[in-house]
Structure formats: structure tokens, C-alpha cells
Amino acid sequence: MEPVRHYADQEINQEPNTGANLQKTPKNKKRRSWGPGLLLLLPILLFIFGFFIVPMLYILYLSFITTDEIGGTTAAYSLKNYAQFFTDSYYLSSLWLTVKISLYTVILSLLLAYPVALTMAKSSPRVRGYIALLIASPLLVSIVVRNFGWYLLLLPNGTINQTLMSLGIINAPLKLLFSELGVVIGLSNAYLPFMILAIATSLYNIDPSLEKASAILGASPLRSFFSITLPLSLPGIVSGCVLVFSLSMSAYVTPALMGGANVPMMPVVAYDQINNLLRWTFGSAISYVLLATTLITVIVFTRTFERGKFKEVFR
Amino acid sequence: MQAIKNDVEIKGAFKQYGSNIVLNGINLGVKQGELLTLLGPSGCGKTTTLNLIAGFLEADEGDVYIKGKKVTKVPPFKRDLGMVFQTYSLFPHMTVYENLSFGLKLRKVAKPEQKKKIDRALELVKMSGLENRYPRELSGGQRQRVAISRALVVEPELLLLDEPLSNLDAKLRHELRAEIKRLQKEIGVTTIFVTHDQEEALSISDRVVVMNAGKIEQISSPTSIYNHPDTEFVFQFIGKSNSFEGKITSVDSRKISVQMENEITHVDVGNIMGTDRACKVGDEVKLYIRPEKICIAAAAENVSGLSLDLHKASITQLNYLGTSWEVAVSLLGKPLQILTPDFDSSWQAGSEVYVGWSPSDIMLIKK
Amino acid sequence: MKSLGKLRMAAAVITIIYILIPLIVVIPASFTSANYPSFPAEGFSFQWYTELLNRPEFVEAMVNSVKFALLAAFFSVVFGTLGALAIAKYDIPGKAYLTSLLTSPLSVPQLVLGIALLIYFTPMMLAGTSTGFLLAHIVICIPYVIRLVLTGLSGFDYNLERAAAILGANPVVVFWKVTLPLIRPAIISGGLFAFLTSFDNVTVSLFMVSPDMRTLPIEIFSQMQDAYNPIVASVSSLVIFISVILIIILEKLQGVGKVFGGSHS
Structure with missing residues (x-):
């Protein structure tokens, strides 16, 4: 879901750097043979290989297998599963729908997230902690519960429609539930915290004196924001967008509950193929199409920024 | 010449990491009861030498003797040493008293005897009354005092000090330096002190070992190190020139x-x-x-x-x-x-x- | 200048409310006296809580959820802690790759993982069994444990282990008396996190459950797909209650925001 952060061991090195730096091993660090380490790693490595890597490779293999309809005994390697996907307009439109809804989700999340991230960056560590607690806690409550909350709010006679109607803004209830809008609301609500935390982290890394320097040079706060803060927070924006996009692309529960049959996103289609139609080889192919589409979009998006106008920020 | 017996003896120590030679033939004898300082720039091999004596490292070649016993392959926990680290390294989840009793318990010292020894060791470093504090409730100087008494309470064969003053501010550093010198003379424990600070080395030591690039440049009293260096390196490293x-x-x-x-x-x-x-x-x-x-x-x-x-x-x-x-x-x-x-x-x-x-x-x- | 700050604050407050609102409305809705769920609730009663006790499938699902979450947390903590210790302490070649490998289940969509495990488990006779369910949940919990324990070890002063060794402690004593007590908060956080991850999971579980063995989120999910019934609100409130308790403990130990990557400082 998120790149693993590596915490470099912090060395205390107060010695003047005279003489050749022969002693490559810092004194505070352990240098041992790694035999015993391998022993500690063995259980988890076997587990991850046996119950993650192998299954993932197995369905990749299956996606290239075509079984005959009756017994499935004669297996042949082919691209038929993929060909079927890319020639059927139903699947293609589902893929497009998935990308489209994920993009909407990213945009909505970004707009909603930035002010919170900025507020966190400008607050004391204590307040930051409280905000982080408020926004991250919902991530630890089951998604079905959060979806149920939205269901109560979005029903045709639910809270939002009733409020709008009693205020006279609308005459008839809006179709919020079982619509694309409902899915975008559900998804952005679920993944907003990741966007906020990603942007906030990059904002923390901006040297506060830069804004002062910009002000001394005569820039208004708004100008400082657009020419200093915003560009420097791009790495956070990019990683937040990547995260929210990837999560939205493969979300199953929210599209199923908030969109239902009206919004057949890829995960819903894949689930149907596997669990209801038992078409495992085709379902495997759909899984990898989904993975590949997400990966390619993410790479193109990231590259564009890393090589764009602000490429220096990503160094 | 062999009037005083050597407490520590390193013979022909050689250590290399990949193509980096860290120790290039170290021969060193530490006399009984003396305070010997290993001094040198970063990467000279002084910490490696100390780790060799402590047992955290094994040399590729060469042997280490403590009190005449060959300990080259003896793990640290069987060497019966006391050590003080730059980072204090007090166990943060134990009180001062528990930190001090840790080593005593492992030596199966009886409870009342433990108490006596701990009281004395804390008194020695002027830390009596802080037994129930946790390390984070102490200042840097206090922490290092406790660390010293933790090392001494087990009455070790040798006391090893790995840049114990480097994390302290200048005033405390001076104060504790004098304190360590006084304690060492009072107890008479053979002590090896590692530092990169030449003033510290000159002021505290009976003898100074100046190291450079994995070799010993000179072993002498502080005055002759300063006034009559053996090598160009020693002259340039110590003081201005x-x-x-x-x-x-x-x-x-x-x-x-x-x-x-x-x-x-x-x-x-x-x-x-x-x-x-x-x-x-x-x-x-x-x-x-x-x-x-x-x-x-x-x-x-x-x-x-x-x-x-x-x-x-x-x-x-x-x-x-x-x-x-x-x-x-x-x-x-x-x-x-x-x-x-x-x-x-x-x-x-x-x-x-x-x-x-x-x-x-x-x-x-x-x- | 001031008004800009106020605008930012107002926007931030709106977003935070947006994030929290679906959870806020569930609890009052569970006290409705009507037989359809709504917010605000109609009337006030505890009937949907008493109803809960009369529905054995919910009670059983609840027991299953807790049981599997505990087991998944236990195994992922054991495997994960050992692995994290090995990565942090030893000079194992390719450390960065190893960490990525062990946390990689996080970067694969749960849907795809569920599909892969269902297809993989079926010929092994593990599909729809409690063993299969548990194995799948351990896979999704391990990355969190690895990450949390590694974070806990990142500031670990290895001189403490040396100090203990010099004082005469053999490696076993060093581990029990020094290393383990010091990384215990990280291990407990990892365990709590693993528990919640398993307890909340829907997507992977959907592929692993059978009619005889269901968990609470799965019950809620299927209730929501079939008929909307206020009992969903009372079950959901129960889930929120359990989560909040664990979140409070987690916050005390580690800081919830930190776990997801936003640091406190």
C-alpha cells in the first residue's frame, strides 16, 4: 500500500574526519556473520513464498492457460484469455470505468486532503498527533461499516437527500447510492487519509526558513505557497495520488456496496468471474490486466513528474 | 624490563574488512593499574582495538591475553570486564539500581551483598539517592556517572572506556574527566580509554597510544608525546604545528x-x-x-x-x-x-x- | 493573510468531518425503534441489540472474527518479529529487497490476493477451511508486523546489547532481559495492528469463507447486499466499539498516524 521507509542507522560521528576512512564499520554497529539471521528469517520467508509468491505466480500461469469447456484436462498455453478481454466491449468499458472512477477519486481526495496536510504541517507536533489520530483511525474500522454509514447518508430518503429537499434546493431525491458518484464518495472517504499523510510528510520536510526567505524577497503568502510550498510538496502529492489511485483501482467492497450492478468496476467483474462463474483462468487474466493497468498508469504518472518542470524536487 | 606485569597483551593483531585493513599488526601491552589511552583520528583502529579486548570482534590474525590468559576466542560475557560507552547505554527499562544489579545478579552475588556493593559504587560517583530513577530521568552527566558505576560495581578485571565523554558538553567533560582520573587511581583498576580528543588524552592518561591507519605510531607518556613525538603524524595530530x-x-x-x-x-x-x-x-x-x-x-x-x-x-x-x-x-x-x-x-x-x-x-x- | 489561514482551517475541518461522518452516523442509527435503518434514528430503543443476541449467525461470526484475528495476530507476530530482528541485526545481503519482499503483500490488491489464494488452495483442499482462512489472514498481517517491529528496532542502541554482554550476560539472557523488553511496545503494536487488519478484513475473507464459517464483516457485507436491516447498524456499532478500544491502546503505544506513515514530529 505504501513504500516501506528505511530508517538509516544514525551514527554519532563527532570525530574530525582526518586520516583515511579505513574503518568502514561504524563503532555502534553490529557486524556479525549472518548465518543465525538466516535461521530467524527462514519461517517468514517460507511462508511468504509458499502462500504469496507461489499463488501469485500460479494465477499468472493460469491466465495463459485455456481449458476446454468440459473437463479442463487439456491445457494449452495461449493468449486467449487476454484476447477475450480486449475484444469484448463489456470488459473494456469496465476497465475504462475503473480508471475513470479512480481518477475522480484521486482528484477529489487531493483537493480535500491538501488543506488538512497544510494545517498539520503548520501545527505543533502535539496537534499533528491529534489530527493524525482523527484521520487515520477510520482506517482501522472495517470498510463495510464505513460503507454502511454512507448508505444511511446517501439513500434516496437518506440524510443528505432529505436535508437538501427540506432546504428547497432540490425537488426530487438525487440518485446518490448505486451510482458512480456514490462510489467516488465511498472510495475518496476510504483513502483520503493516505493522501493526507503522504502530503503532510513531504510538507514536514520543507525547511520553514524557505517561506520566510520568500516573504523577505517580497512574495505574498499566496505567492509563496504557489511558488515554494506547492512545488516542494510534489513528491508527497505524487506518492499520495499513486497510493489512492492504486487502492481505488482494485477496491472491491466499496464498488460492490455503493455502486452495485450499476457500476461494474473491474474488481466486481473479476469477483463475479471467479466466485460466481468459476472461470478461474479468465478471472486470473482479469486480475493481471488490472495489476498491469494500475502499474503502467502509475509509472507513466510518476515519470512525467520526475522528468517534468520540477524534476529537481524529486532528487 | 618486565618489572610490572602486563594486564593486557595484544600480539600481532591484524584485521581487515574486505580490502580495508583496519588493524595492521598491533602489538600492545597494558601495564597493571595504569590508565592507557588509545588516541587517533576516525578510522585509525582505536575502537577496533578496544572491541578486540572486549571480545566484540575477533582479529583475523593475532591473539589477546588478559591477565596472562589467552582470551582470543572467549566471548565478551565470559571476560569479566567493565565497559562504558559513548552513548551511555544504560538499560532504559531498568532503574539505576536495576542497571547496577544486572551484572551482580549474573555473578550470583547474594541480595544483601548486592545492595552493599551498589551503595558503594553509587557513592563513588556521587550518585547516591538516585537508585530508583530511570535513565531518561537523568541528565547526560548523571547517566554517564551511573554507567561508570555500573561498569565498576562488578569489580572487573579491566575497565574499558569508549569515548565516554564525547556526548557531554565542554564543562561536564572537564569535570567528569577529572573524576574518572581520580576514581581510576583510587580503585587502581587497569583502564583503557579510547578518545579522539588529544587534550583529553594528554590530561587523563598515564600513557598514550597514538594510532593511525591501523598502526601504532607511538606509545609514551603524555609529555613526551607532546614534546618529543616519534613521527611526523604524531606531531601534526597532537596540537598545532x-x-x-x-x-x-x-x-x-x-x-x-x-x-x-x-x-x-x-x-x-x-x-x-x-x-x-x-x-x-x-x-x-x-x-x-x-x-x-x-x-x-x-x-x-x-x-x-x-x-x-x-x-x-x-x-x-x-x-x-x-x-x-x-x-x-x-x-x-x-x-x-x-x-x-x-x-x-x-x-x-x-x-x-x-x-x-x-x-x-x-x-x-x-x- | 489571516483570512487565508482561516480558509485553510475551515477546509481542513470540513475534510476531517467528511472522513469521520460515516462512522458518526452509524451509532445513533443503531438505536432506532423502526424496522429500517436511518439517520437520524426514529425513536429510541435497544431492540436491535437484543435482536443481535437472538441471531446465532451473528454471535458465531463474532466469535469467529475474534478467534481468527487472535490467531492471525499471534502467528504474524512470531514470524514477523523473528524476520524483523534478522533484518535489523544481521548484515544480510540485499536487506532492502528482503524488506520489500516481506511487505509485498501490501502492494498487491487484496482482491487479486484473494483470487490467487482461492485458486491455489482449492486443489490443496484448503479452500473454505479455517486453515485456509487463517493462512490468508497471516499473509495480509505480516507486512504490518514487519514494518512496526523494524520501526521499533530502528532507534535501537545495539551498545545496550554489548553493555549487557560485557556485564556477563550470554546471548539468551541479552535477548530476554534487554532486547525483548525494549522492543515490546513495537511488538504489541504490531500484534494489535495485525488483529485489527484481520478483524476488519472483507475482501480476502470473501474468497476464504464458507457457509459454515463466516466473520462479522462478511455478515455485514452480505446483509447489506441483501436486505437493509437495522441490525447492521447495531453490529457495525459493535465493530466500531471494539476498534476504538484497540485504537486507543495503539495510539498510546505507537501513535496511529505514525503507523500509516505520517510521523508525529
Whole structure:
């Protein structure tokens, strides 16, 4: 879901750097043979290989297998599963729908997230902690519960429609539930915290004196924001967008509950193929199409920024 | 020669990481009851040497003996040592008392006996009454005092100190330095102290080992390390130094004359550094002198008691340091740093002065 | 200048409310006396809580959820802690790759993981069994444990282990008396996190459950797909209650925001 952060061991090195730096091993660090380490790693490595890597490779293999309809005994390697996907307009439109809804989700999340991230960056560590607690806690409550909350709010006679109607803004209830809008609301609500935390982290890394320097040079706060803060927070924006996009692309529960049959996103289609139609080889192919589409979009998006106008920020 | 027995003996230690040679043939003997300092720049091998004695590392070649017993392959927890680390390394989840009793428990010391020993050890470092504090409730100086008493409470064969003062501020560093010296003399435990701070090394030690690039440059008392370094490295590493180049014009039984441009200076024959000490007329040499060993005066006759080697120089910069003046002069077109308590208020940049030194204060090395 | 700050604050407050609102409305809705769920609730009663006790499938699902979450947390903590210790302490070649490998289940969509495990488990006779369910949940919990324990070890002063060794402690004593007590908060956080991850999971579980073995989120999910019934609100409130308790403990130990990557400082 998120790149693993590596915490470099912090060395205390107060010695003047005279003489050749022969002693490559810092004194505070352990240098041992790694035999015993391998022993500690063995259980988890076997587990991850046996119950993650192998299954993932197995369905990749299956996606290239075509079984005959009756017994499935004669297996042949082919691209038929993929060909079927890319020639059927139903699947293609589902893929497009998935990308489209994920993009909407990213945009909505970004707009909603930035002010919170900025507020966190400008607050004391204590307040930051409280905000982080408020926004991250919902991530630890089951998604079905959060979806149920939205269901109560979005029903045709639910809270939002009733409020709008009693205020006279609308005459008839809006179709919020079982619509694309409902899915975008559900998804952005679920993944907003990741966007906020990603942007906030990059904002923390901006040297506060830069804004002062910009002000001394005569820039208004708004100008400082657009020419200093915003560009420097791009790495956070990019990683937040990547995260929210990837999560939205493969979300199953929210599209199923908030969109239902009206919004057949890829995960819903894949689930149907596997669990209801038992078409495992085709379902495997759909899984990898989904993975590949997400990966390619993410790479193109990231590259564009890393090589764009602000490429220096990503160094 | 073997009047005092060596408590620690390292013989032919060699250690290498990949292509980096960290220890290049270390031979070292630590006498019983002495405070020996390993001094050198980062990466010189001093910490590696200490880790060898502690047992955290095993050398590729060579052996370590503690109290005459070969311990090369003995793990640290069986060596019965005391150690103090730069990072204090007090167990944060244990109180001061629990930190001290940790080693005693492992030595199966009875409870009442533990209490007695801990009380004494804390009293020794003036930390009585803080038994129930946790490390994070103590200041840096207090933590290091507790760390010292934790190392001493088990009455170790040896006390190892790995840059114990480096994380403290200057005032505390001075205070604790004196304290460690006093404690060490009081208890008489053989102590090995690692530091990169030369002032600390000179002030605290009975003997100093200067290391560089995995080798020992010199083992001597602090005064002879400072005044009569064996090598160019030691001269440059300890204190500040000025250097000139010249050529030997004459050698007699007491002095060597060296010509620098058109001036002549004299060096005591005992002041030759380096491995090749056979000097003859015509040898190219390098001369070294410390800034505070140079006299400076407005007129030649004012340079008291030194009839030899007066040179004319001009002042380029004056810096006031509080207890003394730092005077930069140009001698024969080369910069020379002088540290002097005497100062003539008429001096300013450009003033002509006389500088001079005694032949016993200048060191010589063949090029 | 001031108004800009106020605008930012107002926007931030709106977003935070947006994030929290679906959870806020569930609890009052569970006290409705009507037989359809709504917010605000109609009337006030505890009937949907008492109803809960009369529905054995919910009670059973609840027991299953807790049981599997505990087991998944236990196994992922054991495997994960050992692995994290090995990565942090030893000079194992390719450390960065190893960490990525062990946390990689996080970067694969749960849907795809569920599909892969269902297809993989079926010929092994593990599909729809409690063993299969548990194995799948351990896979999704391990990355969190690895990450949390590694974070806990990142500031670990290895000189503490040396100090203990010099004082005469053998490696076993060093581990029990020094290393383990010091990384215990990280291990507990990892365990709590693993528990919640398993307890909340829907997507992977959907592929692993059978009619005889269901968990609470799965019950809620299928209730929501079939008929909307206020009992969903009372079950959901129960889930929120359990989550909040664990979140409070987690916050005390580690800081919830930190776990997801936003640091406190």
C-alpha cells in the first residue's frame, strides 16, 4: 500500500574526519556473520513464498492457460484469455470505468486532503498527533461499516437527500447510492487519509526558513505557497495520488456496496468471474490486466513528474 | 624490563574488512593499574582495538591475553570486564539500581551483598539517592556517572572506556574527566580509554597510544608525546604545528644546523623524528615547531635568554584569544603561527618583529 | 493573510468531518425503534441489540472474527518479529529487497490476493477451511508486523546489547532481559495492528469463507447486499466499539498516524 521507509542507522560521528576512512564499520554497529539471521528469517520467508509468491505466480500461469469447456484436462498455453478481454466491449468499458472512477477519486481526495496536510504541517507536533489520530483511525474500522454509514447518508430518503429537499434546493431525491458518484464518495472517504499523510510528510520536510526567505524577497503568502510550498510538496502529492489511485483501482467492497450492478468496476467483474462463474483462468487474466493497468498508469504518472518542470524536487 | 606485569597483551593483531585493513599488526601491552589511552583520528583502529579486548570482534590474525590468559576466542560475557560507552547505554527499562544489579545478579552475588556493593559504587560517583530513577530521568552527566558505576560495581578485571565523554558538553567533560582520573587511581583498576580528543588524552592518561591507519605510531607518556613525538603524524595530530623545509649544513655531537633560504637554525640531535635518523650534511629535511614555543619581540635584544636563531618577520594578522594572542607572521615569505601571552600594544599588521626558538623545541625529520 | 489561514482551517475541518461522518452516523442509527435503518434514528430503543443476541449467525461470526484475528495476530507476530530482528541485526545481503519482499503483500490488491489464494488452495483442499482462512489472514498481517517491529528496532542502541554482554550476560539472557523488553511496545503494536487488519478484513475473507464459517464483516457485507436491516447498524456499532478500544491502546503505544506513515514530529 505504501513504500516501506528505511530508517538509516544514525551514527554519532563527532570525530574530525582526518586520516583515511579505513574503518568502514561504524563503532555502534553490529557486524556479525549472518548465518543465525538466516535461521530467524527462514519461517517468514517460507511462508511468504509458499502462500504469496507461489499463488501469485500460479494465477499468472493460469491466465495463459485455456481449458476446454468440459473437463479442463487439456491445457494449452495461449493468449486467449487476454484476447477475450480486449475484444469484448463489456470488459473494456469496465476497465475504462475503473480508471475513470479512480481518477475522480484521486482528484477529489487531493483537493480535500491538501488543506488538512497544510494545517498539520503548520501545527505543533502535539496537534499533528491529534489530527493524525482523527484521520487515520477510520482506517482501522472495517470498510463495510464505513460503507454502511454512507448508505444511511446517501439513500434516496437518506440524510443528505432529505436535508437538501427540506432546504428547497432540490425537488426530487438525487440518485446518490448505486451510482458512480456514490462510489467516488465511498472510495475518496476510504483513502483520503493516505493522501493526507503522504502530503503532510513531504510538507514536514520543507525547511520553514524557505517561506520566510520568500516573504523577505517580497512574495505574498499566496505567492509563496504557489511558488515554494506547492512545488516542494510534489513528491508527497505524487506518492499520495499513486497510493489512492492504486487502492481505488482494485477496491472491491466499496464498488460492490455503493455502486452495485450499476457500476461494474473491474474488481466486481473479476469477483463475479471467479466466485460466481468459476472461470478461474479468465478471472486470473482479469486480475493481471488490472495489476498491469494500475502499474503502467502509475509509472507513466510518476515519470512525467520526475522528468517534468520540477524534476529537481524529486532528487 | 618486565618489572610490572602486563594486564593486557595484544600480539600481532591484524584485521581487515574486505580490502580495508583496519588493524595492521598491533602489538600492545597494558601495564597493571595504569590508565592507557588509545588516541587517533576516525578510522585509525582505536575502537577496533578496544572491541578486540572486549571480545566484540575477533582479529583475523593475532591473539589477546588478559591477565596472562589467552582470551582470543572467549566471548565478551565470559571476560569479566567493565565497559562504558559513548552513548551511555544504560538499560532504559531498568532503574539505576536495576542497571547496577544486572551484572551482580549474573555473578550470583547474594541480595544483601548486592545492595552493599551498589551503595558503594553509587557513592563513588556521587550518585547516591538516585537508585530508583530511570535513565531518561537523568541528565547526560548523571547517566554517564551511573554507567561508570555500573561498569565498576562488578569489580572487573579491566575497565574499558569508549569515548565516554564525547556526548557531554565542554564543562561536564572537564569535570567528569577529572573524576574518572581520580576514581581510576583510587580503585587502581587497569583502564583503557579510547578518545579522539588529544587534550583529553594528554590530561587523563598515564600513557598514550597514538594510532593511525591501523598502526601504532607511538606509545609514551603524555609529555613526551607532546614534546618529543616519534613521527611526523604524531606531531601534526597532537596540537598545532608550523613546518619549514631546509637543508642540513653541519652536524656535530649536540646540534644540527639547517639552512632555510638564507637563514640558519639549529636543532638538538635528540629531536630527530621518523625511522631514518642518520643525518648528514646535505640532507633535505622538514622542521616542525609548535606555536607556543616561538618567542616574539619587537627588538632582537628583548627575546630573553635565547641567543640563537633569531629571525626577522612581519606580522600579518593578530587574534586575541583571551589568555593569549595568536599572531600570524610572515617568515621568509612563509606563514608562521605564534601563540604568545606577551603582547606589545604597538603591534599591528605589517609591524616588523623578531621571532626565535630554542634548538630543543624544534623537531626535524628527513624528507 | 489571516483570512487565508482561516480558509485553510475551515477546509481542513470540513475534510476531517467528511472522513469521520460515516462512522458518526452509524451509532445513533443503531438505536432506532423502526424496522429500517436511518439517520437520524426514529425513536429510541435497544431492540436491535437484543435482536443481535437472538441471531446465532451473528454471535458465531463474532466469535469467529475474534478467534481468527487472535490467531492471525499471534502467528504474524512470531514470524514477523523473528524476520524483523534478522533484518535489523544481521548484515544480510540485499536487506532492502528482503524488506520489500516481506511487505509485498501490501502492494498487491487484496482482491487479486484473494483470487490467487482461492485458486491455489482449492486443489490443496484448503479452500473454505479455517486453515485456509487463517493462512490468508497471516499473509495480509505480516507486512504490518514487519514494518512496526523494524520501526521499533530502528532507534535501537545495539551498545545496550554489548553493555549487557560485557556485564556477563550470554546471548539468551541479552535477548530476554534487554532486547525483548525494549522492543515490546513495537511488538504489541504490531500484534494489535495485525488483529485489527484481520478483524476488519472483507475482501480476502470473501474468497476464504464458507457457509459454515463466516466473520462479522462478511455478515455485514452480505446483509447489506441483501436486505437493509437495522441490525447492521447495531453490529457495525459493535465493530466500531471494539476498534476504538484497540485504537486507543495503539495510539498510546505507537501513535496511529505514525503507523500509516505520517510521523508525529
